[in-house]
Amino acid sequence: MPTRIKRIGVLTGGGDCPGINAVLRAVTKTAIHQHEIEVVGIEDGFQGLIENRTRPLTWADVSGILTLGGTILGTNNRSNPLKYHVGDDENGEPIFINAIDKCLETIETQKLDALIVIGGDGTMSCAAPLVEKGVDVIGVPKTIDNDLVGTDLTFGFTTAANTATLSLDRLHSTAASHHRVMVCEVMGRNAGWLALHAGIASGADAILIPEIPFDIDKICEFAESRTTARRGFSIIACAEGARPKGGEQVVARHDPTSADPVRLGGIGAQVGSQIMERTGIETRTTVLGHVVRGGGPIAADRVLASRFGFRALKMLVGGATGRMVVLDGVRLSDVDLLHAANKQRLVPLDHPLINVARAVRTSFGD
Numbered sequence: 001m002p003t004r005i006k007r008i009g010v011l012t013g014g015g016d017c018p019g020i021n022a023v024l025r026a027v028t029k030t031a032i033h034q035h036e037i038e039v040v041g042i043e044d045g046f047q048g049l050i051e052n053r054t055r056p057l058t059w060a061d062v063s064g065i066l067t068l069g070g071t072i073l074g075t076n077n078r079s080n081p082l083k084y085h086v087g088d089d090e091n092g093e094p095i096f097i098n099a100i101d102k103c104l105e106t107i108e109t110q111k112l113d114a115l116i117v118i119g120g121d122g123t124m125s126c127a128a129p130l131v132e133k134g135v136d137v138i139g140v141p142k143t144i145d146n147d148l149v150g151t152d153l154t155f156g157f158t159t160a161a162n163t164a165t166l167s168l169d170r171l172h173s174t175a176a177s178h179h180r181v182m183v184c185e186v187m188g189r190n191a192g193w194l195a196l197h198a199g200i201a202s203g204a205d206a207i208l209i210p211e212i213p214f215d216i217d218k219i220c221e222f223a224e225s226r227t228t229a230r231r232g233f234s235i236i237a238c239a240e241g242a243r244p245k246g247g248e249q250v251v252a253r254h255d256p257t258s259a260d261p262v263r264l265g266g267i268g269a270q271v272g273s274q275i276m277e278r279t280g281i282e283t284r285t286t287v288l289g290h291v292v293r294g295g296g297p298i299a300a301d302r303v304l305a306s307r308f309g310f311r312a313l314k315m316l317v318g319g320a321t322g323r324m325v326v327l328d329g330v331r332l333s334d335v336d337l338l339h340a341a342n343k344q345r346l347v348p349l350d351h352p353l354i355n356v357a358r359a360v361r362t363s364f365g366d
């Protein structure tokens with residue numbers, strides 16, 4: 001198909017996740033092999049677009065990267081062109097500027113006819129003003145949190161859920177041997193998808209997710225009932241965004257230079273120490289943290305990332321812009337990029353997986 005697009009830029013924004021390189025490979029190889037389109041890699045997400053840091057992506061550059069974790073381009077979850085941190089004032093307060101014009105300059109200098117942006121809700125919202133300025137942009141949904149509105153699945157999630165599951169599996173044997181409660185905190189931001197999937201897959205006894213605030217008394221009763229029973233141990237999969245009824249999420253850190261300054265973390269330790277204090281049962285807490293984000297993608301994510309990358313390139317060639325590729329059931333489709341910007345897809349309270357878990361007596365602490 002003839003196309004006016006001769007040269008495209010591709011960037012990866014937000015936190016990395018398994019499968020980004022598989023998208024880069026699919027985009028670049030399809031562009032070169034089927035359309036003779038040149039591909040330019042933009043380094044470190046929107047920061048590279050603002051600072052005009054790019055490099056060509058050749059066939060050789062993307063060969064052998066299908067199975068690699070992270071992103072060969074580098075990424076950044078702090079640089080938002082609408083609120084770009086350029087230093088601090090005399091009181092130490094961060095100074096932000098609107099750097100959209102800098103992005104447009106790079107697009108012009110690099111002679112880019114279009115952009116593919118791989119990222120989460122933050123990346124899509126950074127891309128939206130470029131679409132408004134007339135840049136052709138297609139988004140590819142990426143996050144281990146699986147919290148992007150508009151798509152049933154983001155690539156990277158299945159691998160992260162798998163890693164969390166394997167870790168929870170390992171906690172089982174040591175929990176059983178010592179008759180302990182093991183609390184395992186997993187990432188996921190404000191959504192409970194990772195804890196829910198990993199908890200069900202590993203047979204966790206309790207799953208705490210942000211969408212269902214927990215009652216610590218109920219969790220303690222549950223742990224006590226299991227400890228006095230024959231199988232005297234409990235595994236609790238705890239989302240980093242989980243919170244007690246009437247309470248707040250636990251914030252590990254604030255990054256004032258980031259457009260999304262809150263970093264969650266610490267609820268697992270709080271739940272663990274409260275269980276130990278109230279019940280006397282020996283309790284330990286493990287925080288999986290960035291372990292679930294690292295490493296190469298499992299087969300399902302390699303396939304999904306390849307499908308997304310191929311589809312994004314074909315959409316650009318077909319003249320589409322301002323759209324994000326999505327998975328709708330088992331089929332690929334696309335939605336308005338703005339639909340996904342700055343929103344989060346949380347676990348609905350009537351989600352079938354919650355019933356599946358409750359049916360085998362998994363507690364949500366409610």
Ligand code: F6P
Nearest residue numbers: 015077145187188189263264293
């Ligand atoms: O959005 C991906 C994610 O890994 C979240 O699950 C987590 O809350 C956050 O990023 C951690 O961010 P950082 O890498 O800045 O610590």
